[in-house]
Amino acid sequence: MxxxxxxxxxxxxxxxxxxxxxxxxxxxxxxxxxxxxxxxxxxxxxxxxxxxxxxxxLGRPASRTVGVWAVLAALICGLFTGALAARTAWETSRPQPDRAEFTAVFTEAFPGHRLNDDVSTAPALFVIYGQPLSRASLRSLLLGDGGEYEEGAAGGSATGPMPTPEAQTLATAQQRLRAAGWQVYEPTSEVLQTCADPRCDPASQPVETVLVARRGDTVLRATFDDPRSFGSYLGVALQRAAPPAVLPVAVLAGLAGGALAWLVFAWASRRTEGRRRAPLLLGVTLFFWWVPVLLATSSLARHHLDEPHPSWHPLWEWLGQPTLSLFFLVGLASALVLLLTALTPRRDLQPLTV
Amino acid sequence: MYRSLIYVAAVTQMREPTFLILTALAGGPRHGYGIIQEVTTLSAARVTLLPGTLYTALDRLTAQGLVEPDREEVVDGRLRRYYRLTSTGLDALRTETARLRQLTAAAETRLRALRPRTA
Incomplete structure (x- = not known):
């Protein structure tokens, strides 16, 4: 060549x-x-x-900021595409643990502890109000209740008096889980602020201890609480970790989505040059798409630092979705109006170059 | 009004490559490769413009009304388009040159005053 x-x-x-x-x-x-x-x-x-x-x-040769706007738009579109692809890739996961699997793990980790009968299981990988996403629940998902959309889990709690002290129960669980092939993370403890009065004795505040372990595609989370406040001294949840396909699929889809968004942005930017409402619409779109990301990322980052996470929260949660889906929808509406503006033929069309 | 705002922005935020391109064109119309060579000479090879950077700058300067196409010619089968400074471009270059001269003079004054103390 x-x-x-x-x-x-x-x-x-x-x-x-x-x-x-x-x-x-x-x-x-x-x-x-x-x-x-x-x-x-x-x-x-x-x-x-x-x-x-x-x-x-991108057109607008005299602009020094159009590149920054394009990067912001391409980045957020890439992230949204990646999140959507990640959700699709989650379908390669095994179903959430059933009652039999949960009971076996509970018995393995906490011998001598009685499991309450009301073990809950998830009917789908992800649920909203404990139910699979359906056409009926789509409205709740998009219009304000998106925060209820979460990964399903099998969960249950111990009943009756604690047969051994908490420290001993914890040590036994760690030992038995390790022996059964689980990767056990260092337990974390947090003092729960149940009394707002500064005169309250900090030593009298209940302490919550969390034990996290992972084996294969399954994550166990055991929470030790004060039974007077929570009804049980031990709650256990079992759920699937993100399947291996999620990361590569999300990255590839994110890159493709970002590249496509750059091209669409560039086309719209050239088509709307000189139109005053285009920057306003772009500003609205980026504001409503980026604000949830900033809020969710700062909150989730703190949460991740607080306790071990063998499997990270799904990408869409880092983007504040679908918790702040209303923000997303307003941004989407603004983006569509912007694209419609770009589609409208210009009356003062001039050649691209002199 | 809009054009004058762009002009003000161009003058107050002129970067070195832009200044060198305008200076190169102050000597008369030049084609892209000629501008690159002239900028290299003017900056004593400190600034070497790459083609992509040059055309991004030329597009911007054209949009700002500082530069405009002059003529085209074909040499050895290769198209060459010449660019020239507009009167606005000439004004921008004069203003920037005066600004740099004033800064240089101020710096020289301070340096002259410094010499006896450091000696």
Whole structure:
């Protein structure tokens, strides 16, 4: 392949209309500047052409900020696409643990403790108000109750008096879980602030201790609480960890979504140049899409630091979705109006270049 | 009004490559490769513009009304488009040059005053 052809390939980063107008000129310059005998563009040259071409696609050549807006838009769209793909990839997971599996694990970890009869199981991988997502619950999901959408789990609690002291129960559970092939994380304890009065003795406040362990695709979370406050001294939840397909699928889909979003943004940016409401609509879209991300990320990061997480919370939760789905919908409506504005033919259409 | 705002922004935020491109064009219309060579000469090879960067800058300067296409010619089968400074571009270059001259003069004054003390 000739050097000129390789340069032409790199020029594909520029929009078609621009290539028609300036492609031969830039190619001429590139060939003029290439030393004799060069057969391939240098890496620096290639990166520079691609970067300039992607910038050129955004139009608005005098703007110094359009690139930042494009990056923000592409990034958030990539994250949303990645989250959607992650949810799809979750379908490769085994179903959430059933009653038999839960009972076996409870008996294994906590011998001598009586399991209450009311063991709950999840009818689906993810549930809203304990039920699989359905057309009826879609309304709740999108219009304010999105925070109820969560990973299903099998859960149960111990009943009766604690047969051994908490420290001994904890040590036995850790030992038995390790012997059964579980990876056991260091337990964490937190003083629960049940009394707001500063005169309350901190030593009298209940302490919650959490033990987390993972074996294969299953995560166990045992919570030791004050039975006077919680009705049971021990609550256990068992749920599936994110299946291996989730990460690569989310990354690939995120990259594809981000790239596509860049191209759509670029098209809309060129089409709406000079239209005053376009920046306003873009601002509204990015505000309503990014604010939940900032809120959720700061909150979840603190939560992750507080206790071990063998399996991270799903990507969409980091994006504040579907908890703040109303924000997403307002942003989506604004983005659609912006795209419709871009679709509307311009009366003052001018050539891309002079 | 809009054009004058762009002009003000261009003058007050002129970066070195932009200044060098305008300076290169102050000597007369040049094509892309000619601008790159001239910028390299003017900056004593300290600034080497890559083609992508040059055309991004030319597009911006054209949109700001500081530069405009002059003519085209084909040499050895390669298209060359020449660019020239507009009167607005010339004004912007003069203003920036005056600003740099004033800064240079101020710095030289301070340095002259410093010399006896450090000697």
């Amino acid at each position: 000739s050097l000129a052809r390789r340069y032409r390939r790199l020029l594909l980063a520029y929009p078609r209309a621009y290539r028609r107008e300036r492609g031969d000129e830039i190619l001429g310059l590139l060939l003029d500047g290439a030393p004799a005998g060069r057969t391939r563009p240098t890496l620096r040259e290639a990166a520079n052409l691609v970067r300039a071409g992607l910038r050129c696609r």
